Every structure is written in structure tokens, then in C-alpha cells.
Amino acid sequence: MTEAKTIVEDAPSYLEVVEAPRWTCSLGGAYITTTAVYDAVPILHSGAGCGIAQLLGVYYAAGENAAGGQGGTSTPCSCLIEKHVIFGGEDKLRKLIDSTLQMMEGDLYVVISGCVPALIGDDIEAVVKEFKGKGDIIFVNSAGFKGNTFDGYEDFFGAVIDQLLEPRKQEKKVVNILGVVPFQHLFWKGDLNTVKELLAKLGIKANILFTQFDGVKKLKEIPEAELNIVLSTWNGHKTAKKLKETFDQDYISFPSVPIGPKQTSEFLRAVAKKLEIPAIEVEALIAEEERRAYRWVEYLTDAIIIGMPRPYAAFIGDTNTIIGITKFLANEAGYLPEIIQITDEPPEESRDLIIRELTDGIESVLKPEIIFEKDTFRIRENLRNRSFQVMLATSLEKWPAAKEFAVSHLSIAFPTYDRVIVEKTYAGYRGGTGLLEDLLSKYVGPL
Amino acid sequence: MQESEVHLVNEKIDLSENTCPNREERANGINLYYGKASDLVKDARAGKLKQCDRKFQQTSGCTLNFYLTVRVNTIRDASIIYHAPVGCSCPSLGYREMFQHIPASLGAPDNYDLHWMTTSMNEKDMVYGSTDKLKAAIKEAERRYSPKAIFILTSCASGIIGEDIEGAVNEVQPDTRATIVPIHCEGIRSRLVQTGYDAFWHAILKYLVKEPKKKQKDLVNVASMLSYTWQDRLEIKRLLGRMGLRVNYVPEFASVEQFEQLSEAAVTAPLCPTYTDYLSRGLEQEYGVPYFMYPSPMGFANTDGWLREIAKHTGKEKEAEIVIAEEHKKWDPKLKAIKEEFSKLKPNGEKVEILGALGQGRLLAQVPYFDELGVKSSAAMCQDYDNLILEELEKVLETVGDFNILVNTFQAAEQAHINRRLDPDMTLTCPFQGSSYKRLKGVTRVHALRGDPNLWAQQSAYAGAVAYGNFLLQGFKSTSLQRTMKAKTKDGYRSWYYEQENPIFFIDNDEAVST
Numbered sequence: 001m002t003e004a005k006t007i008v009e010d011a012p013s014y015l016e017v018v019e020a021p022r023w024t025c026s027l028g029g030a031y032i033t034t035t036a037v038y039d040a041v042p043i044l045h046s047g048a049g050c051g052i053a054q055l056l057g058v059y060y061a062a063g064e065n066a067a068g069g070q071g072g073t074s075t076p077c078s079c080l081i082e083k084h085v086i087f088g089g090e091d092k093l094r095k096l097i098d099s100t101l102q103m104m105e106g107d108l109y110v111v112i113s114g115c116v117p118a119l120i121g122d123d124i125e126a127v128v129k130e131f132k133g134k135g136d137i138i139f140v141n142s143a144g145f146k147g148n149t150f151d152g153y154e155d156f157f158g159a160v161i162d163q164l165l166e167p168r169k170q171e172k173k174v175v176n177i178l179g180v181v182p183f184q185h186l187f188w189k190g191d192l193n194t195v196k197e198l199l200a201k202l203g204i205k206a207n208i209l210f211t212q213f214d215g216v217k218k219l220k221e222i223p224e225a226e227l228n229i230v231l232s233t234w235n236g237h238k239t240a241k242k243l244k245e246t247f248d249q250d251y252i253s254f255p256s257v258p259i260g261p262k263q264t265s266e267f268l269r270a271v272a273k274k275l276e277i278p279a280i281e282v283e284a285l286i287a288e289e290e291r292r293a294y295r296w297v298e299y300l301t302d303a304i305i306i307g308m309p310r311p312y313a314a315f316i317g318d319t320n321t322i323i324g325i326t327k328f329l330a331n332e333a334g335y336l337p338e339i340i341q342i343t344d345e346p347p348e349e350s351r352d353l354i355i356r357e358l359t360d361g362i363e364s365v366l367k368p369e370i371i372f373e374k375d376t377f378r379i380r381e382n383l384r385n386r387s388f389q390v391m392l393a394t395s396l397e398k399w400p401a402a403k404e405f406a407v408s409h410l411s412i413a414f415p416t417y418d419r420v421i422v423e424k425t426y427a428g429y430r431g432g433t434g435l436l437e438d439l440l441s442k443y444v445g446p447l
Numbered sequence: 448m449q450e451s452e453v454h455l456v457n458e459k460i461d462l463s464e465n466t467c468p469n470r471e472e473r474a475n476g477i478n479l480y481y482g483k484a485s486d487l488v489k490d491a492r493a494g495k496l497k498q499c500d501r502k503f504q505q506t507s508g509c510t511l512n513f514y515l516t517v518r519v520n521t522i523r524d525a526s527i528i529y530h531a532p533v534g535c536s537c538p539s540l541g542y543r544e545m546f547q548h549i550p551a552s553l554g555a556p557d558n559y560d561l562h563w564m565t566t567s568m569n570e571k572d573m574v575y576g577s578t579d580k581l582k583a584a585i586k587e588a589e590r591r592y593s594p595k596a597i598f599i600l601t602s603c604a605s606g607i608i609g610e611d612i613e614g615a616v617n618e619v620q621p622d623t624r625a626t627i628v629p630i631h632c633e634g635i636r637s638r639l640v641q642t643g644y645d646a647f648w649h650a651i652l653k654y655l656v657k658e659p660k661k662k663q664k665d666l667v668n669v670a671s672m673l674s675y676t677w678q679d680r681l682e683i684k685r686l687l688g689r690m691g692l693r694v695n696y697v698p699e700f701a702s703v704e705q706f707e708q709l710s711e712a713a714v715t716a717p718l719c720p721t722y723t724d725y726l727s728r729g730l731e732q733e734y735g736v737p738y739f740m741y742p743s744p745m746g747f748a749n750t751d752g753w754l755r756e757i758a759k760h761t762g763k764e765k766e767a768e769i770v771i772a773e774e775h776k777k778w779d780p781k782l783k784a785i786k787e788e789f790s791k792l793k794p795n796g797e798k799v800e801i802l803g804a805l806g807q808g809r810l811l812a813q814v815p816y817f818d819e820l821g822v823k824s825s826a827a828m829c830q831d832y833d834n835l836i837l838e839e840l841e842k843v844l845e846t847v848g849d850f851n852i853l854v855n856t857f858q859a860a861e862q863a864h865i866n867r868r869l870d871p872d873m874t875l876t877c878p879f880q881g882s883s884y885k886r887l888k889g890v891t892r893v894h895a896l897r898g899d900p901n902l903w904a905q906q907s908a909y910a911g912a913v914a915y916g917n918f919l920l921q922g923f924k925s926t927s928l929q930r931t932m933k934a935k936t937k938d939g940y941r942s943w944y945y946e947q948e949n950p951i952f953f954i955d956n957d958e959a960v961s962t
Contacts, residue, residue, distance in 0.1 A: 016567040017584045019591075020542065025534025044506055047603050047634035049513065050534065051506025052857070055879055056513050057537025069939040072880030073859040077506035081635050085607055092500070099503035099953045103860060103940055115532055116635060119573065119607045144532035145568050145604055376543075377562075377591055396540070399547045415540040 018375035020396065022318070022343045022414055023184065025144030027114040028054045029152020030159075034110045034140075035071040036182035036210035037219060041106035042070060045093050045124065046114030048079035050144070058149075061395075062183035062414060063421025076100045080116045089122045097131055107216035108164070110156070111139040118143035136216065138163040150235055150344065153181045157239040160219055161246055168223040170249070173275060174205045176225045179236030180257060182210055184414050185320055190425025191257045195231070198428055201285055202268065202277055223247045227274060231257045232320050233357070234350040255357045256324035260332050260432025261293045263324065293429040297332075300433065303440050306447065308390065308408075310334045314383060315368075316393035317413025318344035323357050325392060325412055328432050329439075330362045337368035338388045343413070345374050380404075392439070395419075408442040453494035455834040460729045462653045465613055466631035467645040467725060471498060476639045476833030480854035481861075481951050484827075485844055487852055491837050498638065503953035507857035509634030510643035511600060513538045517673060519598050519630070519647065520561055521545050521700045521897075526594040526625075527563035528584045530577075530610065531602030535634075536565045546700055549677050549900045562592045568604050576608060578615040585619050585627060595703035596655060599629040606633030626703075628654040639831045640856060641721060641807075647698070648726040651706055652733065659711040659734060665692050666708070667757055668715040668730070670723040671699045674809075674894040679907035683744065686774070686908055690758065690766040699897055710734035714760035716753065718743055718907075719808030721835045741839050743808055746816030747775070747782060750908045778909040785916035786821045792923060793872070798823040801919070802866065803875030805829075805893050807836045810852075811843055818847050820916050826851035826869055828862065853950060859883070860940055864950035873922055882940075885933040891922035 023029075027046060031054055034042040044051050055072045059065045066072065076099075078084075078092045093111070100109065113124050118141065128139045140159040142152050157178075177195055180188045192208040199206045207225060212218045228243055228251035230236040240251040252274055258267040265286045272282040313335045315326050319342050329335035340358055351372065359367045373379050376396055383391075383405060391401045391409045395418040401409035411419050412426075412435075426435040457473045470476035477498045480487055490496050508514065512535065519527055520542045529536040542561045549555035564587070566572075566580050581599070588597050601612060616627045630650045632643045667687055671680065684694050695705050695712055709715075715730055715738040717723040727738035739756045742749035751771050758767035792799050800823045803813060810829045817824050824847075832854045851869075855861050859881030866874050866883040873889035884890045895904035903918065905911040944952060 013583045014566070014580045016569065017564060017580060017587060018567070019562060019564045020536075020540060021533060021565065021567065022540070023533065024537040025532050028534045028537065046506075047509050048504075048507050048638070048856075049509030049511055049634050052508050052879065053512040053534060053538050056517070057534075057540050059880075061537070061540050066878070067880040069880070069882060069937065072878075073505055073507060073857045074881055074939055075506045077504055079504045079507065079638070080603075081638055085635055095502040095953075095955065096504065103503055103944060103953075105937075105939070105941060115602075115604045116607065119604065144534040145570055145573055148533055377564075396543050399543055403547075417541045417544055 020376035021374045023149040024058050026142040026147035026152035027144045029149035030112045030140045030142040030156045032058050032183045033153050033156040038213055038215035040108040041104050042075050043111045044077040045117050050114050051075045051077050058183050063186050063416050063419050085120050089117050090127050093127050109137040115144045149184045154238040170226045171224045174225045175227045175229050176207045177229055179230040179232030186421050187425045190423045191427045194425050194427040233353050234346045256320045257427045259324035259426045260328040261290050261429050264428050289429045296433050300436050303444050307444050311389040312336045312338040312387050314388040314391045315340045319346050321413045330364050340368045340370045341379050342372045343374050410439050467649040469637040469642045470639040470833050474833035474835045478831040478856045484852045485849045488841050500955035501953050502955045505859050508640045511632040511634050515632050515643040523559045523702050525596040526588045526592045527598045529565040529600050530581050530605045533567045535602045539563050553900050581615050582619050594625045597625045597627050601631050601633050603634045644722050645725040652729040655706045656709045657707040663711045664713050666695050666712040667692050668695045668712040671696050673897045676895050676904050677900040678902050678905040682908050682910050689770050690763045716757050721807045724835050743812040744908045745812035746819050746912050774909040778913050781913045789821045800871040801873045802871040811839050828853045830856045861950040867945050886929050889922050890929045
């Protein structure tokens with residue numbers, strides 16, 4: 001081999017060429033979202049590896065979750081090969097849908113089509129239409145090259161709204177919860193159920209769509225809500241807007257799932273105000289919950305103050321998770337956010353709000369440096385020459401934290417292979433102490 | 448048809464091509480069969496094996512994912528570029544954790560970082576092509592990581608739009624210090640995941656293996672898989688070390704230099720014959736490195752044979768006999784004790800039945816090993832079948848007698864079906880959330896993964912045969928998990944399916960047979 005010329009140190013010319021971005025493709029997003037609706041059966045119209053790739057790269061990366069009875073290797077798939085590229089994959093899809101209806105019980109079948117059918121021009125809609133009257137079947141055109149997990153989540157709801165939902169009478173004090181993307185937001189199961197329970201205390205019926213045994217019925221009930229609550233600065237907004245256009249449903253958004261007492265009280269006040277629930281009821285609930293929550297925080301304060309008081313902290317993860325967790329640790333536990341790296345590439349129009357939340361929204365003399373970065377290589381570079389003592393990040397940062405930076409590390413965002421997360425949540429009044437338990441457990445020891 | 452006319456296997460490897468032929472073409476591979484193993488080999492001999500389609504099929508793995516991604520990922524001083532939409536590389540998100548938890552006291556190197564990038568192919572790329580982006584990615588990988596090799600893994604999308612990968616590589620290679628190694632693992636190219644291995648070895652042989660500077664008479668090439676744990680590696684290294692030999696393990700956790708030196712070894716030895724096949728043949732054809740395919744070091748007799756084969760090629764026959772004798776002295780009583788315990792599990796001298804196996808290699812090695820344990824495998828599952836194992840499967844049949852075989856690549860419904868119908872005392876599975884683990888009798892895993900540094904998890908050679916025997920016995924000590932889950936959760940398939948004789952119910956007979 002000839003000796004290479006000197007390589008010029010130049011910036012990459014393609015911003016999407018990166019190391020290990022922390023998401024999957026839109027097929028993956030639509031697929032994992034489908035499996036979060038119990039008794040919906042995903043049908044992949046794609047290459048044979050597209051489903052199992054999500055098992056290893058999303059389900060396991062979301063706190064080592066298995067994929068459930070319709071996910072992983074249980075998921076029907078057309079397993080397209082070259083001959084389909086030449087002759088088309090429609091016949092194969094037709095046979096797959098037909099046999100799946102015979103084989104697998106389900107209340108809704110969701111055909112999710114990937115790169116191959118998009119490139120060869122299969123008419124998915126026409127094939128799906130042939131099964132009209134044989135059960136609820138919808139299709140999501142989510143070619144992997146069209147977008148990422150977050151797009152796939154919105155694509156799924158786009159298909160549900162267009163193909164499954166019908167207008168229904170709106171009910172008072174019924175709300176839908178949007179903006180929490182299954183698996184991609186690690187604590188989605190616990191988060192959603194906590195929000196549901198919190199709102200129930202104010203007499204509000206929250207339709208959280210996922211992890212409900214009558215999941216497809218819950219999807220069909222979406223138009224009954226008088227309000228959509230979006231727990232994200234940007235995820236779920238597209239769906240909420242579409243619901244507004246289609247069913248004239250109002251929506252409000254909150255920057256994240258509320259983590260710990262302060263955010264939770266703020267959340268309850270905002271929802272109550274919107275739904276015209278008397279302040280006196282809300283304040284009574286908040287007083288009772290906060291009293292309990294902070295009495296329990298007292299158990300933690302020795303460990304916080306003696307163990308590692310007011311540490312500089314690095315935060316790395318998706319927008320939703322980072323806003324909630326950073327604000328809790330900064331505003332209720334005295335942590336000093338030094339650097340925050342947002343990894344999920346939120347759209348430009350949401351970035352001002354995100355930055356405001358993480359600067360104006362933080363009680364700290366120092367304001368953190370906020371970087372929007374999806375490239376795992378640059379994320380690591382950005383951590384160098386700083387003084388943080390603790391890192392709240394993903395399992396991608398686990399070994400750099402241990403071997404390069406020698407700091408405590410807790411995985412709180414996707415991907416997380418080094419924790420098992422099923423019901424765990426940091427949401428609500430008890431979530432803050434839960435977070436501190438996990439975080440302090442990384443460094444406490446005998447005094 | 449005369450036997451001589453039947454195409455069984457392509458013997459020759461053509462490195463002037465960009466990639467290997469598919470397993471379907473190279474060795475008449477299939478991934479759909481249910482019946483007697485004796486009928487399978489008969490049909491194979493006669494050239495009558497047919498690859499049919501399934502109407503009902505489940506996601507299972509392609510030539511890229513997941514076996515190939517997770518292996519190439521572990522090469523220490525290389526980097527990977529996935530020329531693919533972003534979902535194809537997500538199984539690699541665990542790359543920074545691979546092997547990291549193995550203590551230095553067990554021989555893990557202090558410093559290494561694994562790297563991969565994706566070109567995140569998008570809609571624009573589908574229209575205009577994206578070889579420029581691939582070239583930029585190669586440059587960027589070189590700038591960032593100074594790797595010794597850059598592997599390019601292709602995808603369905605890059606294949607369908609007809610990306611000129613070799614053109615791009617040839618253009619940038621002169622300005623790149625790293626050796627660029629394009630691997631054609633477009634998922635659509637083949638039904639058989641093993642085509643991905645061949646494609647990988649083809650690229651290794653074509654681009655990375657160097658002309659031998661010197662022959663290393665004490666070096667043994669061993670292609671290891673993710674089912675070989677850290678302790679398996681250490682055990683094999685220890686045994687060969689006592690014969691005065693060194694192991695060159697590729698590709699798992701190897702350095703690029705280890706690939707370059709493959710041509711200098713005395714012999715290429717298999718852990719899994721069909722996984723190693725293409726590499727072994729290529730190294731012999733191009734550099735005269737001898738190889739053998741059987742046996743693999745699983746079970747006592749197989750390990751004896753494996754060490755003797757290696758010894759034959761390295762002139763270490765005497766040393767091998769000493770090692771074999773010593774190991775037997777140490778481990779024979781332990782194997783005997785395990786055998787006794789198995790014999791007591793069922794009344795009246797009835798043998799315990801285990802349903803297992805995964806790849807072809809495991810099928811061949813495991814069935815005789817279970818025989819050593821006094822355990823019966825009246826049926827086996829295999830991800831695919833091809834003629835590379837034909838002769839050896841015939842030998843296995845001669846030794847242990849006939850058994851049923853279900854050839855399928857992770858078809859969860861078929862696996863649940865055969866488990867329910869045959870109802871073995873123990874089933875070996877990696878569920879990947881198939882439901883065959885929900886049952887009243889025994890369930891345990893097929894194998895641990897490479898990173899496991901626990902002695903308890905090893906399976907290779909004598910120590911591993913004893914460890915795995917104990918592991919299987921342990922599996923009989925509690926059924927609470929699978930019984931509870933069976934009782935308390937729903938089964939995903941309708942009951943009529945389980946009433947059918949054949950697990951492959953939805954065979955597509957309308958579809959023209961194709962390869």
C-alpha cells in the first residue's frame with residue numbers, strides 16, 4: 001500500500017455522517033410504538049432483519065426489555081429478498097396478512113413498511129384495502145430512510161388518525177397523553193402510568209394509550225378527549241396538531257414528564273387551570289403530596305450533603321428526559337449543571353424553548369453550556385477539560401465515565417443496556433426521591 | 448440423476464469477485480424443512496432439496512443483522528461505516544460496552560475503543576445516490592480514529608439503488624492509510640444469514656489478509672463466534688498453549704494485524720465448521736494454509752479429535768496425547784457424575800430428552816455431546832441447512848441414529864409448535880421473545896454471550912463440557928418461571944395451529960421454487 005497523503009483536518013461535509021446516533025429509523029419507531037399498544041399486531045413489510053434489529057438496538061437498549069408477545073421474533077415479517085425487488089412484494093404481503101389473521105389474535109393489525117417496498121414501489125394501501133371487513137388493519141409507510149424513531153412515532157399516529165379513528169363526542173375531564181415515545185424514552189411505562197394516577201386524583205381521566213389491556217379500544221377513544229396534553233417540547237406535537245385539525249381537540253404542552261415535587265405541582269396547576277378545576281382542590285392535593293414527598297427527602301439529605309454536595313454535573317440524553325431530570329436535580333437537590341448535551345436533534349423551532357427551560361428554568365448561579373449534538377464521538381470530545389463530578393447520560397458513556405473521566409455515572413437515557421427498567425419511573429412526587437436513590441447509590445459508602 | 452451430476456458445494460473461491468456467492472448457490476442452502484434428518488440428507492444427496500417460501504414468516508435476521516454487525520463491531524483497531532439508513536446499525540449501540548467489564552486479571556487489554564459510524568442514508572440519497580457521502584465518511588473515520596482498517600457494511604437500500612461501492616473505495620483508498628474493506632451484506636441478497644459470514648470472510652481474504660512474511664508453525668487460526676465466552680477463549684488458549692501452540696482468534700475482539708497474519712498460520716481450526724468454512728477454504732486456496740472442518744471442541748470425544756487434528760498439522764502429536772490424557776484424568780470423573788445424575792432424572796432408565804441446537808455447527812457438535820451426557824435429542828432445530836455439513840451430518844446419523852429436524856431461522860411460531868408437540872424434558876432457547884419458553888418442563892438458554900467471564904458459562908473443551916453439563920442439570924432444578932408465565936400470560940397464536948402435525952403449516956406451494 002502506498003503511503004497516504006496527509007489528511008486535512010476538516011469538518012465532516014455531511015452532518016448526518018455520525019458515530020452511533022441515539023435512535024433507530026422510522027420503521028423502528030412505528031414498530032416499537034405499535035408494540036406498546038397491547039393487542040395490536042405489527043406486520044413488517046421489510047427485509048428479514050428489520051424486526052430483530054430493533055430487538056437488539058431498541059428494546060434491549062431501552063433498559064434490557066424483551067419485546068412482548070407480538071414483538072421480537074414473534075413479529076410477522078415478509079422477509080423480502082431479491083426476487084421481490086424484481087417482481088414486487090405485494091403478493092408476499094397479501095399472503096402474510098392473510099396468514100397472520102389466521103395465526104395471531106389481535107384487535108388491530110398494523111402493516112409497517114420499510115425501505116425495500118418503498119424503493120420498489122409496492123402499493124401497500126391497495127393490498128391492505130383487500131382485507132377490509134376482515135378486522136381492523138391499517139398501514140404505516142415508514143421507510144427507514146425517511147426518518148428516525150421520532151418520525152416513526154408520529155407516522156404511527158398519523159396512520160391511526162387517518163385510517164382508524166372516527167369522530168366521537170368529546171367528554172369533559174378526559175385527556176390524551178402524547179409526546180412520550182415508547183422505549184426511546186426509557187421510563188415510558190412508569191411515566192405514563194404515574195401521570196394517569198396523578199390526574200385521576202383530580203378527577204381527570206387520562207388516556208395514556210400504551211400499556212393498557214384494551215389498548216386498541218383506547219386508541220379508538222382518542223377523539224373523546226377534550227384536551228391533548230403533550231409532555232414534550234417537540235415529540236407528539238405533530239400528532240396533537242393533526243388531532244386539532246381532524247377532531248378540533250385543543251392541546252397544551254408541558255416541557256417534559258414532570259419529575260419530582262416542584263414540576264409535578266406545576267404540571268397539576270397548569271392542567272387544572274386549563275380544565276377549570278377549582279384551585280382549592282388542586283392546592284389541597286399539592287399540599288398533601290408535597291408534605292409527604294419532602295419528609296421523605298429528609299432521609300436523603302445526609303447522603304447528599306456528606307456524600308457529594310452540589311456536584312457539577314454533565315447531562316447527556318434526549319430532550320424530554322434531560323429537561324425533567326436536570327431541572328429536578330438543579331432546583332431541588334442543589335446540583336450544578338455544567339454541560340448539557342441534547343442528543344435527539346429537536347427541530348430548530350423548539351430549541352429556544354429548550355434552552356430557556358435549561359437556563360432560565362434552572363436555579364443556579366452558573367448556567368450550563370447547552371450543546372445540541374447527536375454524534376457520539378463529538379459528545380465525548382465535548383466532555384473533555386471540564387470539572388463535573390457526576391454524569392447522567394446513557395450506557396454509551398458508562399465506560400468513558402469510568403475509565404477516562406473517573407466520575408460517577410447513571411444511565412437515564414437511550415440507549416441504556418446497563419440497567420433493567422420495567423416499572424421504574426422518576427415522574428411525580430415520588431419520582432424525585434427515586435432518582436436520587438439510584439444516583440446516590442452510585443457513590444455512597446460507609447462514612 | 449447420477450450422483451456425480453448433483454451439485455453439492457462450490458469448492459472454489461473467486462476473490463476477483465466483489466463478493467461471495469450466496470449460500471443458496473454455493474451449497475444448496477435452505478432454511479425451511481421439517482422431517483427426519485435421514486430424509487434431509489437423502490434429499491440433499493439427490494439434489495432434491497427445495498427452498499420454498501413461507502406464507503407466514505417472522506422477522507429473524509438478515510445477512511447484516513444481527514450476527515454480522517455484532518461481530519465486526521468488536522474488531523479492536525478498526526472502524527465500521529454502515530452505508531445504510533440509520534435503523535440498520537442500531538443493534539450496534541452496545542459497542543462501547545463490549546468486553547469492557549472483563550477484568551484485567553483475566554487478560555482483557557487496558558485500552559481499546561470500538562467505533563462505528565453511519566451514513567444515515569436518507570430520501571435524497573435514494574434519488575441522487577450517496578457515494579460522495581460514503582467517501583466523506585471514510586475520510587472522517589480516518590481523521591477521527593486512525594484505524595488500521597475501515598469496514599464498510601452495505602444495506603438493502605444501498606444495494607437496490609445500485610451504489611458503486613468498489614468505485615468509491617478504489618477512489619479514496621490511495622489517500623487513506625487504513626485498508627478499506629467493503630462487505631456486501633445487503634439484507635435482500637439471501638435468505639440465509641450465513642451468506643453474511645461468507646461475505647465477511649470474502650472481504651477479509653480479498654482486502655485484509657497479507658502475503659505471509661514468514662510461516663508461524665505454532666500459530667493456529669480459530670474463528671470464534673459470540674457464543675464462545677471469554678472463558679472458552681481462555682480454555683482453548685490454555686490447552687493449545689500446553690501443546691506449545693498459540694491461538695489467532697478472529698474476528699471477535701481481534702486486532703487488524705491478526706487478520707493480516709491469517710496466511711502465516713500452520714492450520715485453520717473450526718469452532719463452528721460452517722461459520723469458518725469460507726475462510727478456511729480461502730486461506731488454503733490462496734496461501735496453502737491447511738484446514739480441517741470437524742470436529743469442533745464441544746464434548747469430550749470431539750475435543751480429543753479437535754486437538755489431534757491440530758496436532759497433525761503442527762507436529763504436536765505427542766504433546767496432544769499428553770494433554771488429552773491429563774484432561775481426561777482430571778475431568779472424566781466429573782463427566783461420569785453428571786451422566787449419573789442425568790440417568791436419575793427419569794424413572795426406569797429412561798433418557799432425558801433435550802430439544803436444542805441453533806446453528807449448523809452446534810447441531811453437529813451438540814448431538815454427539817448430549818449422547819456423552821446420556822441425554823437424548825430426538826429432535827433438533829437448526830437455523831439453516833446446506834451441503835457444507837452433508838457428510839458430517841451423515842456421520843452423526845450413523846453414530847446417534849435418526850432424529851427429527853426443524854430447519855428454520857428464528858421462526859418463533861414453528862419453535863413454539865415443535866416444543867408443544869414434542870414436549871421434551873428440556874428445551875434450549877434464546878427466546879428473543881418467542882413464546883416457546885412458556886411451558887411446564889425445563890427451559891434454559893442455549894449459550895451465554897462472548898462477554899461472559901464466568902467459568903459457569905463456558906462450554907468449550909473438557910472443562911466446558913463439564914460446566915455445561917452441570918448447567919443443564921441446574922436447569923432441571925426449577926421450573927417456576929416458565930410454569931408461572933405459561934399459566935399467567937396469553938399465548939400469541941391461535942390454538943388450531945398447535946393441532947397441526949407440521950409446524951411449517953404455511954408453506955407456499957403456489958410460489959415458484961427459487962434459490
